[in-house]
Amino acid sequence: MNIGDVSRQSGVPPKTIRYYEEIGLIRPNRSENGYRAFTENHVHKLAFLGRARALGFTIEDCRTLLALYEDENRESVQVKTVAEDHLRQIEEKIEKLQSMRTTLTELVEKCAGDHRPDCPILADLSPVRMSE
Amino acid sequence: MNIGDVSRQSGVPPKTIRYYEEIGLIRPNRSENGYRAFTENHVHKLAFLGRARALGFTIEDCRTLLALYEDENRESVQVKTVAEDHLRQIEEKIEKLQSMRTTLTELVEKCAGDHRPDCPILADLSPVRMSE
DNA sequence: ATTGACCCTCCAGTTACTGGAAGCCCTACA
DNA sequence: TGTAGGGCTTCCAGTAACTGGAGGGTCAAT
Numbered sequence: 001m002n003i004g005d006v007s008r009q010s011g012v013p014p015k016t017i018r019y020y021e022e023i024g025l026i027r028p029n030r031s032e033n034g035y036r037a038f039t040e041n042h043v044h045k046l047a048f049l050g051r052a053r054a055l056g057f058t059i060e061d062c063r064t065l066l067a068l069y070e071d072e073n074r075e076s077v078q079v080k081t082v083a084e085d086h087l088r089q090i091e092e093k094i095e096k097l098q099s100m101r102t103t104l105t106e107l108v109e110k111c112a113g114d115h116r117p118d119c120p121i122l123a124d125l126s127p128v129r130m131s132e
Numbered sequence: 133m134n135i136g137d138v139s140r141q142s143g144v145p146p147k148t149i150r151y152y153e154e155i156g157l158i159r160p161n162r163s164e165n166g167y168r169a170f171t172e173n174h175v176h177k178l179a180f181l182g183r184a185r186a187l188g189f190t191i192e193d194c195r196t197l198l199a200l201y202e203d204e205n206r207e208s209v210q211v212k213t214v215a216e217d218h219l220r221q222i223e224e225k226i227e228k229l230q231s232m233r234t235t236l237t238e239l240v241e242k243c244a245g246d247h248r249p250d251c252p253i254l255a256d257l258s259p260v261r262m263s264e
Numbered sequence: 265a266t267t268g269a270c271c272c273t274c275c276a277g278t279t280a281c282t283g284g285a286a287g288c289c290c291t292a293c294a
Numbered sequence: 295t296g297t298a299g300g301g302c303t304t305c306c307a308g309t310a311a312c313t314g315g316a317g318g319g320t321c322a323a324t
Contacts, residue, residue, distance in 0.1 A: 004270065014271090015313060023311090033320060035271055047259040055257075056232045059311065069254050079253045080245035087236045094229045097222050100188045104219045113212035121211045122201050125187075127179040136301065146302090147282060155280090165289060167302055191280065 001038040010046035017046060025049060025063060057086055133170040142178035149178060157181060157195060189218055 007014045020026050021036070026045055028036040048069060052062045061082055068074040068082075103124075110120040139146045152158050153168070158177055160168040180201060184194045193214055200206040200214075235256075242252040 002271075013313085016311085018272090019312060033271080034273095035320085044259055048257050051257045051259075053311090054232075055236060056229070065254070065257065068251075069258065072249065074249045074251070075247045076243050076249065076251040076253075077245040077247065079251045080240060080243045083236060083240050083243070083253050087233065087240060090229050090233050090236065094226060094233065097188070097226045097229070100186075101219065101222050101226065104187060104215060104222065108212060108215050108219060111208050111212040111215070113209040115207040115209065117204065117206045117208065119200075119206070119208040119211045121208075121215050122197070125180050125183045125197065126201065127176055127183075134302075145282085148280085150303095151281060165302085167289085185280090 001043070003036050003038070006038040006043055006046060009043045010050060012046045012050045020046070020049065023059065025059070025066065055086075056090060057082075061086060133175070135168050135170070138170040138175055138178060141175045142182060144178045144182045152178070152181065155191065157191070157198065187218075188222060189214075193218060 003014045003017055006012075007017060010017075012020075017026070018036075021028060026042055028038045028042055031037045045066065048066065049062055052065055053059075057065065064082055065079065068079050107121045107124055112118070135146045135149055138144075139149060142149075144152075149158070150168075153160060158174055160170045160174055163169045177198065180198065181194050184197055185191075189197065196214055197211065200211050239253045239256055244250070
């Protein structure tokens with residue numbers, strides 16, 4: 001199978017597939033013409049990667065997960081640990097963003113948003129009290 | 133003022149200050165010995181930048197906000213627009229992350245996390261049904 | 265023979281810094 | 295006066311995960 005087919009079947013862009021090969025996530029063979037030659041298994045792996053990436057796992061997490069996926073002797077606790085760590089990081093990000101949202105929402109509400117220069121948003125960002 | 137003092141007063145690391153100069157956010161003079169020479173105004177600007185960055189504004193947003201901050205003839209609607217756009221992006225990120233969290237939480241709960249290889253997390257990531 | 269859709273490699277750019285090497289400058293202290 | 299310590303300088307490289315584009319082969323059909 002050529003890269004275009006694999007891309008369509010897995011949903012992963014050709015450029016990304018080449019990149020994944022470059023960093024050793026997948027290892028397709030080559031045809032005589034130099035084209036990458038993929039198998040069904042590659043399609044599965046790429047779909048796996050696509051899904052893992054969509055859940056926000058880093059490439060390094062993906063590498064680990066893929067190895068566990070292929071390891072008959074894995075222990076599910078290994079997978080769970082990776083997922084839990086990632087979940088914790090996501091929760092941290094959410095909290096950070098929510099706190100930004102709170103502040104920004106307040107500021108946006110306070111700002112008249114008209115032709116006048118006075119602006120509570122700038123006033124808040126500025127360490128120097130503006131119109132006080 | 134040298135970069136160390138400015139860093140302490142503004143809370144922005146020296147490396148970052150140099151970077152901000154490189155990309156034209158601030159333009160300190162130079163002393164005879166080649167050291168950067170900062171003023172109080174630079175400290176204000178850097179604190180402004182630090183705060184804006186903490187609220188998640190991109191560097192380009194910061195450039196715009198800083199220009200507005202210094203523009204006596206600004207209209208607050210210009211600032212508000214930047215903030216609203218940014219707020220929208222934050223909300224999009226939050227939603228994406230929350231959806232990831234939902235999925236991940238479910239998967240983590242379903243996974244036994246023991247020494248056995250069966251794992252709902254991998255099963256979910258995999259396009260091939262595993263133990264069915 | 266040529267067109268168009270593939271495929272290839274390699275290079276550069278993205279975001280916002282951060283770390284490190286090599287090397288001046290300045291002050292204090294023995 | 296020599297030196298030790300910080301602090302300052304520049305420049306280079308690396309981070310994460312791709313993405314775009316140039317320049318150029320390959321393949322199938324017309």
